[in-house]
Amino acid sequence: MTHEARIRNKGVALLSGLDLQLGGHLSEVKVTYEQWGDQTLDDDRTIVIFPSFSHSSHAASNRDDPRPGWWENMIGPGKAINTSAFRVICPSVLGSPYGSTSPLTDDPTTGKPFRGTFPQITPADMANKFARIFDPNCYLVLSKAMDLTNVGHGFSNLAEGVGRIKSDTLVIGVNQDLLVPPTEQATIANILESFDVPVTLKLLNSKYGHDAMFHPQMQTVIFAPLVQAHLEKGLEATLDHEQQRYSNL
Numbered sequence: 001m002t003h004e005a006r007i008r009n010k011g012v013a014l015l016s017g018l019d020l021q022l023g024g025h026l027s028e029v030k031v032t033y034e035q036w037g038d039q040t041l042d043d044d045r046t047i048v049i050f051p052s053f054s055h056s057s058h059a060a061s062n063r064d065d066p067r068p069g070w071w072e073n074m075i076g077p078g079k080a081i082n083t084s085a086f087r088v089i090c091p092s093v094l095g096s097p098y099g100s101t102s103p104l105t106d107d108p109t110t111g112k113p114f115r116g117t118f119p120q121i122t123p124a125d126m127a128n129k130f131a132r133i134f135d136p137n138c139y140l141v142l143s144k145a146m147d148l149t150n151v152g153h154g155f156s157n158l159a160e161g162v163g164r165i166k167s168d169t170l171v172i173g174v175n176q177d178l179l180v181p182p183t184e185q186a187t188i189a190n191i192l193e194s195f196d197v198p199v200t201l202k203l204l205n206s207k208y209g210h211d212a213m214f215h216p217q218m219q220t221v222i223f224a225p226l227v228q229a230h231l232e233k234g235l236e237a238t239l240d241h242e243q244q245r246y247s248n249l
Helices: 123-127 136-147 158-162 182-194 209-214 216-231 236-247
Strands: 010-015 029-036 046-048 087-091 169-174 199-204
Touching: 158 182, 169 182, 169 209, 169 216, 182 199, 199 216, 209 216
Parallel strands: 046 087, 169 199
Antiparallel strands: 010 029, 029 087
16 A cells, blocks of 8 residues: 555544533544645644634545535645645534534433533634534534633633734734624734734735635635745745755656
8 A cells, every 4th residue: 555545634533531611521522634735744834724613624625525625725735725835634623513523422421412411612622622504503502602712711811811822923804804803803913912922914805704715716816825925934945945856756
């Protein structure tokens, strides 16, 4: 079997248990994910993409699933998130109906689906790990999780929570976004700047508002150049060397 034949784009990670931010506990946790690119690359060349609550781990087409993904124009060889240069991983959101542990999963204590007894999760739990698409119980869990989004949870204030971020950061907002208004993006950028963290804030205009990042033309024309420039900042010489080396093989 060749090395390429052994590489799979879809996988499952199993956790023995997860203590939840609001006090609940899941004794068994399954996280489904998809991945692209060279899976032997180090962490500093690995990009993790967290999907929105309404999307699965299928962000782009791959050998295991050739269907176009929800960020098809952004992920792939030579694209903004260049899978010829980076390893890319996208997990399904905890609590969603796309394979990760959710209200549809059997409760190991009863042998029956959790349904309405599934413990409340938050975006922090997801990181540590409607009708036709969502099971109603999944939607209720995720809807409540959206309301609980708070980077400052567990800290004295928002700034203390955001201050944990130390890496060079790109913050993109859309002026017409009514769900995550640009004032919130600006607040995050200002906090990072106050902690002397390198940060770039880009506020865009789009009639698509909150869904601008999912519109194909917006992805290709607007988001792709910004994201690619940020990801490859400081890696130009390395990536150019690799491209020349691989092109001569």
